[in-house]
Amino acid sequence: MDRAADAAFLERIADxxxxxxxxxxxxxxxxLILDITGCAHLxxxxxxxHADIKKRLxxxxxTVRASIAGTPEAAKALARFGRERIVPAGGEPDAVAPLPAAALDLAPQTVQALSRAGLKTVGALAERPRPPLAARFGADLVARLAGVLGERDLRITPRRPMPPTMAERSFAEPIGLEADMLEALRSLASHVCGSLETRGEGGRSFEAAFFRTDGRVFRIGIETVEPQRDPAVLIRLFRERLGALPDPLDPGFGFDxxxxAVIASEPAAMPQTSLDGSEAAEQEVSDLIDRLIARFxxxxxxxxxxxxxxxxxxAARTVPALGAAEDGTPWIPPEAQSRPIHLFDPPQPIETLAEVPDGPPLRFRWRRAMHDIARAEGPExxxxxxxxxxxxxxDxxxxxxxxxxxxxxxxxxxxGLEAERPRWFxxxxxP
Amino acid sequence: MPTELDRLRAKLSAFARHPMHDPVPSPGGERKTGLGPADLDRFLEGGLGRGALHEIFAAGPLDAGAAAGFAAALTRRVLDDASAEKNGTDKTVVWVRQAFVNVEAGSLYGPGLAGLGLDPADLVLVEAKDPLGVLKAGLEAARCSALGAVVIEPWGAPKVLDFTASRRLALAASEAGTTVLLLRLQAEPQQSAAETRWRVAAGPSRPLAANAPGAAAFTIELLRHRTGPAGRRWHLEWDHGQCLFTQPARRAPLPRPVVSLPQRGSHPAPLPAERTRTGT
Known part of the structure; x- marks a missing residue:
């Protein structure tokens, strides 16, 4: 049994x-547990x-056993231990009553203890008063019982956080051409950007998910320097990103x-054009940076x-332009040209010849070439x-x-103090 | 008799002509940036053309630092004029570099750039792994009219960097009005669409007190100039205070004699035979 492969396969089905x-x-x-609250009408x-999931898989x-119920525990118990069914709202106690006590997902010892006590079904447990049950078998049993009976509703912890804004579209016929995919994205983007604008926000991070008919899902993410809500810009970034993928999206039999989704968003003011066009120029530069980031x-x-x-x-380092803090330590220009334009990190070892051990070198060898020194200043x-x-x-x-x-x-x-034979770099x- | 409406129209058209309301100035050879020394600027007929492609070749493997310094100093010169033209905007510089250059010649160092007068905060560094990536990023940047300048620094002489590629860069530069400097390390000049082509080597500096190395100094040679004579050498120093190139009074000896132009007079002397006039 290959647990890792099984887990990966489960992830793919979850995708x-x-x-x-x-x-x-x-x-x-x-x-898998799906929270379909508010999704079923789609x-x-x-x-x-229910039929669609079963048919596609x-x-x-x-082979799938799927049940729908008011709480995740009830649906799980039904799918694993009962007949597949769709439980109407409030029908959980009746639906789960005939299930064995093991459906409560308890430790085997507890199930055995329950069985010895003659409590073999969920229905039998449900009829008992709860406090003695908790005292005898632990509070866990009561909590699980409440979940299965639909009395306590805990939300599931989804694999991915719920994006604040998203738009989606399914196609009757799968599409495979990049142009079509971008066209579909464009209509989704205008939808998403519309809702961002209503909220006065702009997205910093977006993700497009392409669902292939055979179940594979490709996720393409883009990030922007400034909050963005212009569909045309988004599409250009996605086009760059698609063009720069190490292995291009294989459409197979098409995406359906x-x-x-907008993964992260920030408040963004309404675009305002100023007379001298300086904002426009800044915008142009940040768009350029976004495109370069999408590609490289x-x-x-x-x-x-x-x-x-x-x-x-x-003293100086480079950080990704994305999310670089604008207000860092200010640049203090060094004393006229006391710092080099190219810096080696790590420093390159050299062999030197010096007149006195703590003076400047007379000549040095670097990369197999000898350099005679004509002028020197130091030490700093x-x-x-x-x-x-x-x-x-x-020094x-x-x-x-x-x-x-x-x-x-x-x-x-x-x-002589820190090193017997100091090394040179x-x-x-x-320039 | 001009009516009120005519007067308003005249006023409006005067506004429209004002550079403040003209975000994309007409590209062309009119916009030039002087480098500093009068002699050099006269030879270049006013200076280095903005909104054009210029090639800078490092003379040897050890001159990468000098070439980068020269490019940074030129960028500084260009930025002054470009941002004055557009009301203080357009000061971002995109420096596209092939990642291998960092290994071979060292990474660009912020304080060093600041020492040349180029504010590192205005710089966006793009590192691409291969020459094609360098070109693509460079082209993308060259098309952006809101940039102050673009420096493109591939390594060696990749096949993708042919005449067509340089033509594309030159076109993008002139359409967007962005100055593009193509910095070539470990490469020999070949046919290209650049407006000027320079070979840069480190030059001996004027020593300071106690024989200390002085300000940044370059020996530059104009190899090609599309619209004028070429084939001259200068020994320049970078004046960090004024952000100008200067010609040191006491010239350091150059490896071979140079032809000089008359210091005064509007007409250049007849070209000597060994100077070439090139163009496409």
């Missing part, structure tokens, strides 16, 4: 069931929905259901942030941060070789 409701929970090893009633070669991934598009540190490689001593035990003091020199190339080299460790290159 498939996402088409009926966004609230799908796993009931391992072989069950398929013209619970019995149609049967077409995929999966598409859903567009969020880690490929970066911005510089200043960090309050005197260790050179820590940068001590390790004292709260880190392992750092060594660095930085700006040096220029005979050809006019300027390098930033440092000696790691104070000669090349850290950067000046």
């Amino acid at each position: 498939f069931c996402d088409r009926y409701t966004p609230l799908v929970a796993l009931d391992p090893p072989d069950g 398929l013209n009633g619970e019995d149609r929905l 049967a077409a995929l070669g999966i 259901f598409i859903r567009l 991934g969020r880690d490929a598009v970066r911005r510089f942030v200043a960090v309050d540190s005197h260790i050179p490689e820590l 001593r940068i001590a390790a941060e004292w709260w880190r035990a392992d750092g060594l003091t660095r 930085y020199y700006r040096v220029e070789d005979g050809a006019g190339r300027r390098y930033w080299v440092f000696r790691e460790g104070l000669y 090349l850290h950067g290159i000046f």
Whole structure:
């Protein structure tokens, strides 16, 4: 038995069931719980929905036992231990009465104890007064009994959080062309954007889910720098994203259901055009960044942030442009050109020849080439941060070789104090 | 006798001509950015054309830093004029770089860019894994008219970067009015649609006190200029305070003699034979 494969398969079926409701929970090893509150009418009633699930999954070669009831526990008990049925509202006590006590999903010892006491069915348990039951068999039994009888209604914990806004569409005939898919997305996007606008919000993260007829689901996500509610922009981003997928969406026999969900949204003011068009320009730039992120991934598009540190490689770093905080540490321009334009991280080891052990080098070898130093300035001593035990003091020199190339080299460790034979590194290159 | 309506119309058309209300200025060779030294700017007939493609070749494998510095300094020059033209907007710079450059030549360092006068906060860095990605991102950025400048930095001489690709970049640059700098490392010049082509090497700096290395210095050679003469070298220094290139008074010795143009006079001297006039 391959538990991992079984779990993966269950996940795939759960993906498939996402088409009926966004609230799908796993009931391992072989069950799924769907919260269809408010969804049944989309398929013209619970019995149609029930039949549709059974028909579609049967077409995929999966045998299903499915029941619909007012609470997840009741539906589960019926599906696993009784006949498949659709319980009308309030009919749970009658429906579950003939089920064996094991349907309460209890520990085997408890079931055995109940059986010894002559309580073999749920109906028998339901007739008993609850407090003695709780005292004898534990509060858990009573809670489960209440769930199965429809007296206590706990919501399921869905696999995916419920998106605040979404739109979906199913197709009588599956579609497979990218143009058609984008066209379908466009109509969903205008729907979603309309409701975002009504709420005065813009989406920061969107997800399109494409449901293939054979049950596979492809999810394509995009993220934006600014809250976005322009359908045209969304479609352009999705087109970029689809174009940049490492393995393109395989339509197979086509997609018959598409859903567009807003995963995260933020308040966004009404668009207002100013006279000098500066907002328009900003908007254009953030649209460009969104497109680049959609195509190259969020880690490929970066911005510089200043960090309050005197260790050179820590003083500046790049972060993904998406979600980069605007108000970080301000950039303090360094003293005229005391910092290189290219920085090696980690620093590159070099071999040096120096006149005196704690002076600048006379020449150094880097990448198998020898560089004679014509001019040097330094040292600029940068001590390790004292709260880190392992750092060594660095003495930085700006040096220029005979050809006019300027390098930033440092000696790691104070000669004779921190290191017997300090090592040299090349850290950067000046223009 | 002009009526009230005519006067209003005249007033309106005056507004319309005002650059503030013209977010997309007409592209073309009119918009030029001077680099600083009068001699160089006169040779370039006013300076470097904005809304055009310019190629910068690093002279050797160790000149990647100098080439990047030159590109950053040029960007700084271009930004000043571009944002003055558009009322202070358009200062974002997109720098597209092939990830391998970071391994080979080091990553761009914010404080170093700030030292050249380019605010790192205005910079958006795009790292692509392959040359095709670099080109695609660069083209996408070049088409955006709201950017101050775009720097595209692929590694080596990939096949995808042919004449057609450079033509596409040049077209996008002129349509959007964005200045595009194509920074080429480990590559030899080949046919391209760039307006100018430069070869940049690090130049000896003027030493400061106690023989310390001085300000950023470059030896640049204009290899090609679509609309004018080419084939000259300059030794430039970057004046970080004024954000201008300067020509150091005491010139460092150059590897080979250079032809100089007259310092004064509106007409350039007849071109010597070894200077070439190129164009498409």
